[in-house]
Amino acid sequence: MGLSIGVVGATGAVGRKMLEILKERNVAIDKLRVFASARTAGEKLDFNGQEVTVELLTEDVMKDQFDYLLFSAGGSVSEKYAPIAAEAGNIVIDNSSQWRMTEGVPLIVPEVNAHVLKGYQGIIANPNCSTIQMMVALAPLHRQYGIKKIVVSTYQAVSGSGHKAIVELAEQIKDEAYPSNVYPKRIAANCIPHIDVFNENGFTKEELKMVFETQKILEDNTIEVNATTVRIPVYYGHSESIYLELKEAPGIEEVKALLEEAPGVVVMDNPENNHYPTPLEVADTDDTYVGRIRKDLYNPNALSLWVVADNLRKGAATNAVQIIEAIESMK
Numbered sequence: 001m002g003l004s005i006g007v008v009g010a011t012g013a014v015g016r017k018m019l020e021i022l023k024e025r026n027v028a029i030d031k032l033r034v035f036a037s038a039r040t041a042g043e044k045l046d047f048n049g050q051e052v053t054v055e056l057l058t059e060d061v062m063k064d065q066f067d068y069l070l071f072s073a074g075g076s077v078s079e080k081y082a083p084i085a086a087e088a089g090n091i092v093i094d095n096s097s098q099w100r101m102t103e104g105v106p107l108i109v110p111e112v113n114a115h116v117l118k119g120y121q122g123i124i125a126n127p128n129c130s131t132i133q134m135m136v137a138l139a140p141l142h143r144q145y146g147i148k149k150i151v152v153s154t155y156q157a158v159s160g161s162g163h164k165a166i167v168e169l170a171e172q173i174k175d176e177a178y179p180s181n182v183y184p185k186r187i188a189a190n191c192i193p194h195i196d197v198f199n200e201n202g203f204t205k206e207e208l209k210m211v212f213e214t215q216k217i218l219e220d221n222t223i224e225v226n227a228t229t230v231r232i233p234v235y236y237g238h239s240e241s242i243y244l245e246l247k248e249a250p251g252i253e254e255v256k257a258l259l260e261e262a263p264g265v266v267v268m269d270n271p272e273n274n275h276y277p278t279p280l281e282v283a284d285t286d287d288t289y290v291g292r293i294r295k296d297l298y299n300p301n302a303l304s305l306w307v308v309a310d311n312l313r314k315g316a317a318t319n320a321v322q323i324i325e326a327i328e329s330m331k
Helices: 013-024 075-087 110-117 129-145 163-174 205-217 252-261 313-329
Strands: 003-008 029-036 044-047 050-056 068-071 091-094 123-125 147-156 224-231 238-246 265-267 288-295 302-309
Touching (some): 003 013, 003 313, 013 313, 129 252, 129 288, 129 302, 129 313, 205 224, 252 265, 302 313
Parallel strands (some): 003 029, 147 224
Antiparallel strands (some): 044 050, 238 302, 288 302
16 A cells, blocks of 8 residues: 655645655655645646646645645745644644744654654654755764764755745846845855844854754754855755864764765765765755865864755755655654
């Protein structure tokens, strides 16, 4: 018997990617239903050669029985409809930030902390895209050496802001006079150190997500995280420059071996031959790529690395589908 799966926000960029990845990864589906707002309800979507009609999202349809409901329709939609679906006995995997820091709601990167899902029923949160790829890369090092401090700067693609941002970048490349509607400043040929709203402490909401989500996923509130998140004129793929202070001195070859053996990690680290990951190279893949691995010049317990992943796939849709796979593997 296959699974009964619903996708909420199916006509958005991540929702469509979820459908694509469900097909690619051969998830056994007996019944698929897709939902969206009145704006796109009634549209036809192709899934595995079959036409699926987009249903209007209502409270009543969320009370129907599903094995899994994948949500990618924004925080306000998740806030309203995810509890209804969970109350009806459904497992909800939510891609918004709505439930990530809610006590009792698992925040899951399957390669890192899938163990907390055993026997769980209810809402499961998909972490922030930048947090996901950082955790895939750093969790093996935390298990081996213990992490004291992370300093991370991100270089995030415009697709993380949705389709309108992709259009804005493309139009600004062609026309210098094209206005900035999605971003506060021109994104083409520019870098904007401003993702989401600023907090009173000077950090943005995006930066604080990386702080608190990291501590929750690694189950260690003593880890110090300092993040600067930057939007860059790249369509797909987030990159991160990460500096780590560890509790023990790492051997560089041991670090590389740990990462090479880690699930979901691909090491691309041969700078002499220009072998390091870039967003263009990792597009349309599901792994997290690590390169530029090097010891700090001054602190024997510190090292730096470069981490890249496809933000729509591993940073969102693929991670959600992998949560389904993880739960099913425990049955």
